[in-house]
Amino acid sequence: MTSETGHKLVESLDLGVDPRAIKKEVRRLVTPKSVSEYRAKISSKANLPEGVILDPAAGSGGQLLAYSKYLDRPCAAVELSPQRADFCAYQFSKASNNSSVITICGDGTDAQGVMSIVESKTGQTSICMLHVDPARPMDTQKHAVSEMRPSLSVLLESWSKYIHVGPDGPAMTLDLSPRLARQQMSEIEDIVLGVFPCTSMTWEWLSRGGGRVDRLCLQTGPLADIGSASRSVRLWNDGSFSTLQDNGDILDTPYLGWSNYKLCLGDLVALIDPVIPKSGLRGVFEECAGYARGELVWIGKSERRPLALLHEEIHSGSEIRPFVVTQGVVVGRLASKLDLMSIDSLASLAMKNNIATVQLRCSLEPRLHKRTTDRLSQILGQIHGSPGFLIEDGGSDDLVLCKELEV
Ligand SMILES: C[S@@+](CC[C@H](N)C(=O)[O-])C[C@H]1O[C@@H](n2cnc3c(N)ncnc32)[C@H](O)[C@@H]1O
CATH class of the missing domain: 3.40.50.150 (Vaccinia Virus protein VP39)
Incomplete structure (x- = not known):
């Protein structure tokens, strides 16, 4: 037809x-x-x-x-x-x-x-x-x-x-x-x-x-x-x-900024799904987590990996938990960029903190990614401990190691 x-x-x-x-x-x-x-x-x-x-x-x-x-x-x-x-x-x-x-x-x-x-x-x-x-x-x-x-x-x-x-x-x-x-x-x-x-x-x-x-x-x-x-x-x-x-109220763009806060040992930090800042829902996220709007420190060095500095952990029943990729406590920092030379320092920092696996949540050349993760699991393979993750600091070029909170 x-x-x-x-x-x-x-x-x-x-x-x-x-x-x-x-x-x-x-x-x-x-x-x-x-x-x-x-x-x-x-x-x-x-x-x-x-x-x-x-x-x-x-x-x-x-x-x-x-x-x-x-x-x-x-x-x-x-x-x-x-x-x-x-x-x-x-x-x-x-x-x-x-x-x-x-x-x-x-x-x-x-x-x-x-x-x-x-x-x-x-x-x-x-x-x-x-x-x-x-x-x-x-x-x-x-x-x-x-x-x-x-x-x-x-x-x-x-x-x-x-x-x-x-x-x-x-x-x-x-x-x-x-x-x-x-x-x-x-x-x-x-x-x-x-x-x-x-x-x-x-x-x-x-x-x-x-x-x-x-x-x-x-x-x-x-x-x-x-x-x-x-x-x-x-x-x-x-x-x-x-x-x-959102509930029809003003989105966060006009009043929520990004901080270059330098992370400290003991800080509780959460990696947030990038849809939250992209959709302008950081303020709604804060309210659902029990904070006043604008109360949280947001570190947005990488658009793909926004971080929020928390006062307390976000529990699994919370409606915002699905948008938290991972959360953990800062246990150490690596004052150099991640390459094949510095992996051993990262591995020993992890071992010292009883961390058995390290998820790389920082930018890394794709060709180095596999070699780095292989080498880390080779060194940490025998360790029994918690999972950890590596992020970019807000206030320096350092990388920061965090120990994941137990779920
Ligand atoms: C992004 S694709 C759609 C993909 C689709 N959602 C899928 O899952 O396969 C857009 C399509 O629109 C078609 N297109 C562009 N102009 C059109 C028009 N004037 N009339 C009909 N189809 C058109 C293109 O040939 C193309 O296949």
Whole structure:
């Protein structure tokens, strides 16, 4: 089936080429399965109207596949590249619940052309939820909002005639680069509000625990946490997740700074998941830990490894514990950078403090990482003791050894 606008329904159950070859090509774009399943699970809890779930830039179709698994709605994937559209259709045909997903090859910004096929295949005339993960320029650390493809403003304008708009706005997930600057985030909010005024919006920063922000998305309408501008999520390997959000009050950026505090023996320090400062939730974190906002000392020498100086340990039942990577007491310092020469000094410092393993939580040249950890475990292998970790000091170039608190 081909529409007047050139959109083509893709029904191929068998690809003409080896799917592994295409899989390799799309791998770079694919949303990790754990993330797409998480998104589908939380969307299934939202109060969505009737209609079709649409991904107008579907890539491999992995996200839509997850929606079709968890939400009882017909789904439509639109993809500009014929090869990727074929791959989408192939993926859907292999899934057990493929009947509710259709694939259209064509321009996702042409809502009228897409809807002519969607209506004739599903009988539905409106979109209940839009998921967009726009393509970004390759090989760039930073990019302008206007470089996203499809263009968000063109896309939203076109779909505004078909998407259901409730009292909080339309249900949308805009899956964006975690590298977006605050200015770009405001540009995106302006685009959304320009097309759908008075829409509720929550930014979601997601971590899978690898010391970086894995995903950043803007959720709108029934998918937003009404009254929260920002939400941090820690997604665990088993698919469960923990969240922290603000209560609509001012985020921490204006009044919480970073300190160059020099750590002392006996200090209690916690390594915090970077989603907390990135999402502007340090103040909320402090309150949940029982402090006044602005009371904690934050050391942010490395964006990937923010540290907080605590007065007392954060217990396992606390709602912020999932965002504490590790916590421990300072037991010593290494006044040189970590290299093959200084490993022995670190190992003897560890032994003196009854530390049996040392996690390197400091920056280290990748080529040195394995050799250093191998050498450390060779020396400390026979020791019975506690785990420890090595961090960067706030007020000097020293490295600081901490003994992990017992869990
Ligand atoms: C970042 S990828 C989406 C990846 C997807 N979430 C996944 O998990 O595979 C963006 C996709 O949008 C497609 N695209 C770009 N402009 C488009 C347009 N105007 N209409 C439809 N698809 C478009 C690109 O070909 C690319 O496959």
